[in-house]
Amino acid sequence: xxxxxxxxxxxxxxxxxxxxxxxxxxxxxxxxxxxxxxxxxxxxxxxxxxxxxxxxxxxxxxxxxxxxxxxxxxxxxxxxxxxxxxxxxxxxxxxxxxxxxxxxxxxxxxxxxxxxxxxxxxxxxxxxxxxxxxxxxxxxxxxxxxxxxxxxxxxxxxxxxxxxxxxxxxxxxxxxxxxxxxxxxxxxxxxxxxxxxxxxxxxxxxxxxxxxxxxxxxxxxxxxxxxxxxxxxxxxxxxxxxxxxxxxxxxxxxxxxxxxxxxxxxxxxxxxxxxxxxxxxxxxxxxxxxxxxxxxxxxxxxxxxxxxxxxxxxxxxxxxxxxxxxxxxxxxxxxxxxxxxxxxxxxxxxxxxx
Numbered sequence: 092x093x094x095x096x097x098x099x100x101x102x103x104x105x106x107x108x109x110x111x112x113x114x115x116x117x118x119x120x121x122x123x124x125x126x127x128x129x130x131x132x133x134x135x136x137x138x139x140x141x142x143x144x145x146x147x148x149x150x151x152x153x154x155x156x157x158x159x160x161x162x163x164x165x166x167x168x169x170x171x172x173x174x175x176x177x178x179x180x181x182x183x184x185x186x187x188x189x190x191x192x193x194x195x196x197x198x199x200x201x202x203x204x205x206x207x208x209x210x211x212x213x214x215x216x217x218x219x220x221x222x223x224x225x226x227x228x229x230x231x232x233x234x235x236x237x238x239x240x241x242x243x244x245x246x247x248x249x250x251x252x253x254x255x256x257x258x259x260x261x262x263x264x265x266x267x268x269x270x271x272x273x274x275x276x277x278x279x280x281x282x283x284x285x286x287x288x289x290x291x292x293x294x295x296x297x298x299x300x301x302x303x304x305x306x307x308x309x310x311x312x313x314x315x316x317x318x319x320x321x322x323x324x325x326x327x328x329x330x331x332x333x334x335x336x337x338x339x340x341x342x343x344x345x346x347x348x349x350x351x352x353x354x355x356x357x358x359x360x361x362x363x364x365x366x367x368x369x370x371x372x373x374x375x376x377x378x379x380x381x382x383x384x385x386x387x388x389x390x391x392x393x394x395x396x397x398x399x400x401x402x403x404x405x406x407x408x409x410x411x412x413x414x415x416x417x418x419x420x421x422x423x424x425x426x427x428x429x430x431x432x433x434x435x436x437x438x439x440x441x442x443x444x445x
Contacts, residue, residue, distance in 0.1 A: 093377055097355075100276055100283050116282040124279045127287050134257040143260045144236040147247040147444055150261040152254025154291060155275055155284040157354025157378060159267040160301045160323050162213050162407065163429040165251050168265075169217070169224045171441060172247060178225070180245035182235050182259075184252065185228030187211040187379035194229035194238055207411045212379060213251070215410045232259045247444075254294070255286055263444050265437070266295035270303040270320065273312045292316065297440045302358070303432060317436035324430050325362050328423035331409055332416040336426065339366040346371035348399035350390055352380025352408050359405055363425065372397035380408070387415050394420075 098104050099113055133139040149168060153159040165181060172179045178200075185191045188211035197203065197210045198218035207215040210228055218226045225243045229235030232250060236259070239245055250261060268274075275284035292298070292313045300312070304322035311318035327336040347368050351359050356375035364370060374393050376386060394402060402422040404412070409424035416422065431437075 094375065097284070100278070101272075102276065113282060117278060120279045120282040123281070124288055127279065127291075131257065131287070131291065139257070141257055141260050142233045144233065144240070144248060146236070146240065146245060147263075148236075148250055148259065148261040149247065149263045149265065149441075149444065150250040150253035150256075151265045151267065152250075152252050152256075153267045154254065154287055154289070155269065156280070156286060158358070159269050160427075160429065161252055161267060162216060163323055163427055164265070164267060164299060164301070164321075165249055166217060166221050166224075167429045168249055168441070169221050171438075172445075173221070173223050175445070177246040177445075178244065179223075179247060179249060180225040180227060180236075180239045180243055181214070181217055181249045181251050182232045182239070182253075183211070183214045183217075183226065183228050184230060184232075185211045185214055186252075187381070188214075188228070190228065192230045194231060194235050195227065196238065196242060197226040197228055198224070199243055200225045208381070212407045212410055216407055217251075219410065220406065232256055254291075263440055264294055264296045265440075266292060266298045266316075268292075268298055268300050268312060270300040273300070297436050299437055301429075317440070319434050319437040320432040321434070322430050322432065323362070323427055325366050325425045326428050327426045328403065329406070329409070329426055331412055331419065331422040331424060337423070339368065342368055342401065342403075345369065345401055346397070346399045347401045347403050348372050348374065348390070348394045348397055349403045350374035350376065350393075350408070351405045352376035352378060352382075353405055354378045359425075363403060368403065371399040380411075382408075382411050382415065387418055390419065 134141055151161055151165050169179050188209050190209045197205045197214045200223045203218055214226045214228055227235045227239045274289050279285040298311055298316050298318045300320045303320045329336045349360050349363055349370055360373045372393055402419055403425055406424045
C-alpha cells in the first residue's frame with residue numbers, strides 16, 4: 092500500500108480507477124491543508140506556545156513525507172560543528188522505537204545506552220556513525236533538550252526532522268528539498284507527499300537541494316531563499332558482522348540481493364546499480380521496518396531463490412540486524428554520505444550562527 096500510494100501521487104499510476112482515487116484524495120487534502128495553515132497561524136500569533144532552549148538550535152527538516160536525506164544532512168552538520176570544537180547534541184523524536192514518546196538519552200557521545208529497537212533506527216545510526224555526537228529522544232523536544240543540558244552540557248542542538256515541530260523555537264531553519272521534485276505533485280496529504288503547502292517554505296532560512304547528481308539547474312526553487320546543492324553517494328560496503336569496509340568494485344560480477352526498509356527504496360536500489368552492483372533481486376520492506384524471524388526468513392528465501400551470493404542493505408536497516416548476522420551470512424551495509432556541489436549558502440548560515 093505504501094508503494095502504491097507513492098506511485099499514485101507521483102503520477103505513475105494512470106488507470107481510470109487510479110485517477111478517480113486521486114481526485115477523491117484531493118477533496119480530503121483541502122481540510123487537511125486548512126488545519127495545517129490554522130496551526131501555523133496560531134503559533135505565529137503566539138496563541139499556541141513555542142518554547143526556547145538556552146542553547147542555539149539548528150533545525151533540519153523537509154516539506155514532503157520521507158526520502159530527502161535528513162539523516163546524512165544531520166550527520167554532515169554535526170561533523171561540521173564537532174570539527175570546530177563544539178559539543179553537539181541531536182534531538183530526535185525516536186520514531187519507530189519502543190521508547191517513542193519517552194524522554195531518554197540515546198548516547199553521551201561515547202556510550203550507546205539504547206538499542207535501535209528502543210530508540211529507533213535513525214538516532215542509533217547517528218550515534219554510531221558520528222563519533223562524539225550526543226543524541227537524545229523525546230516527543231517533547233524541549234524537555235529532551237533540557238535533559239541533555241542537565242546531563243550532557245551541549246553547546247548547541249540539531250533538531251532532527253524539526254521543520255513542522257513549531258513547539259520548539261530554532262535559531263536556524265534548514266529546509267531539505269529533493270532536487271528532482273522539490274514539492275512532489277504540489278498537493279498536500281493525502282493527495283500528495285507534502286506535509287504542508289509550498290508556502291511554508293518561507294519559514295526556512297536556507298534550503299539544501301538534495302539528490303542533485305545529474306540534475307541540471309541552479310538557483311533556488313523558492314524565490315529569495317539562499318540555497319545549496321548536494322547529492323548522496325554510496326561510498327563503501329561495511330560488513331554487518333564487522334571488519335574492513337570494501338569498495339564497490341569488489342562486488343563486480345557478483346550477484347547481490349538488495350533489501351531495505353526506507354521511505355524510497357527504489358532510489359537505494361538505483362544507487363547500487365550506479366556503483367556497478369549486479370542486482371539479482373530486490374526486496375522492499377515498509378519504512379522503519381522492524382526485523383524479526385519472519386522478515387529474516389523472507390530475506391534468506393529470496394536470496395536462495397535468486398541465486399545471490401551477497402546481501403546489501405542500508406545503514407539504517409543494518410543497525411537493526413546485528414542479532415541476525417549469522418543467519419544472514421555475507422551481508423553489507425552501503426555507507427551513504429552527502430557530497431556538496433555548492434555548500435556556500437549553508438556554510439555561511441552555520442558560520443553566522445556560531
